[in-house]
Amino acid sequence: MKYQQKRPAIIEATLDYISPHGENFNVEHQFAYQVSGTLKIIDGQTTNIFSEGGFRFIARNHIGRFFKESQKNSEFRSISVAFDKELLKEMAEEYGFVSNKKYDKSLHVIKLKPEEYYISFFNSLKSFLPVSDDNDPLVKIKQKEAVLMLIKFCPELTDILFDFDEPGKIPLAPFMEQNYCYNLKLLRFAYLTGRSLSAFKRDFEKEFHTTPGKWIHNKRLDQAYYLIKEKGIAPSNAYIEVGFEDLSHFSDAFKKRFSISPSHLFL
Numbered sequence: 001m002k003y004q005q006k007r008p009a010i011i012e013a014t015l016d017y018i019s020p021h022g023e024n025f026n027v028e029h030q031f032a033y034q035v036s037g038t039l040k041i042i043d044g045q046t047t048n049i050f051s052e053g054g055f056r057f058i059a060r061n062h063i064g065r066f067f068k069e070s071q072k073n074s075e076f077r078s079i080s081v082a083f084d085k086e087l088l089k090e091m092a093e094e095y096g097f098v099s100n101k102k103y104d105k106s107l108h109v110i111k112l113k114p115e116e117y118y119i120s121f122f123n124s125l126k127s128f129l130p131v132s133d134d135n136d137p138l139v140k141i142k143q144k145e146a147v148l149m150l151i152k153f154c155p156e157l158t159d160i161l162f163d164f165d166e167p168g169k170i171p172l173a174p175f176m177e178q179n180y181c182y183n184l185k186l187l188r189f190a191y192l193t194g195r196s197l198s199a200f201k202r203d204f205e206k207e208f209h210t211t212p213g214k215w216i217h218n219k220r221l222d223q224a225y226y227l228i229k230e231k232g233i234a235p236s237n238a239y240i241e242v243g244f245e246d247l248s249h250f251s252d253a254f255k256k257r258f259s260i261s262p263s264h265l266f267l
Helices: 085-095 116-123 137-153 157-161 172-179 186-192 197-208 212-229 235-241 247-258 262-266
Strands: 010-014 021-026 029-036 038-043 046-050 055-058 062-069 077-083 109-112
Touching: 010 137, 029 116, 046 109, 077 137, 085 137, 116 137, 137 157, 172 186, 172 197, 186 197, 186 212, 197 212, 212 235, 212 247, 212 262, 235 247, 235 262, 247 262
Parallel strands: none
Antiparallel strands: 010 077, 021 062, 029 055, 029 077, 038 046, 038 062, 055 109
16 A cells, blocks of 8 residues: 655745644655744654754654644744655665664654754755745755765664555554544554555454444544543643544534533533
8 A cells, every 4th residue: 555745845834834733644754844933743652842943853654743833032933854755765776775674663753963964954945945846856856965964964764764664464452542533544544554444444343343433433532521521621622632623523522422512521
């Protein structure tokens, strides 16, 4: 199963370009510079905070929730470069890069030590911003430059960048318990657990004795009930945390399941 890069290779993100909070599925590897403001990424049980001047690498197939904040004297701004598999395979052939696959595959968000080369590189991207035209051959040169620079200063990333294997089959229960709050299509869940869609549905019903859609829906509502009742989290925040996209829809679904509105439970 194959997913193509959905975004331009080079992007300048601001509060206007991407919403202040949400969730993201990274189809491809990304190298990013936090120019100003703060970005918080929640990845399962791990929270990473990137402040002004920080650099990060995010591996492909990463699911995370993000929160963007501007600072008193500066707006939120970050610049990122993405690398698709075709580019990396071309570089593997050109330079002889190979992956020994000896890395922690649960590690998706990596803080990078600041380097002057990184700053110079991102400054050189100004003419491509806010969004690159990927038909420009210079974009590919910049992508390759970024990869070579990462390997120079973080040679351990070679194993991650040049591992072209698709996700292997993994147990469903632990993965779903950790990731049900994310708004992924069932096809994505299937892909990340190493299954076709039909195999995912079949294995899911064997494991949970219900359909994926019903289980995810009820699991989110149960978690929302816990957050509101036990943790005192307002419904206006709880619905986002459990993966609902609309407060009104969440409230209707919550009341249908528990016979009480989330706002009344919060009182």
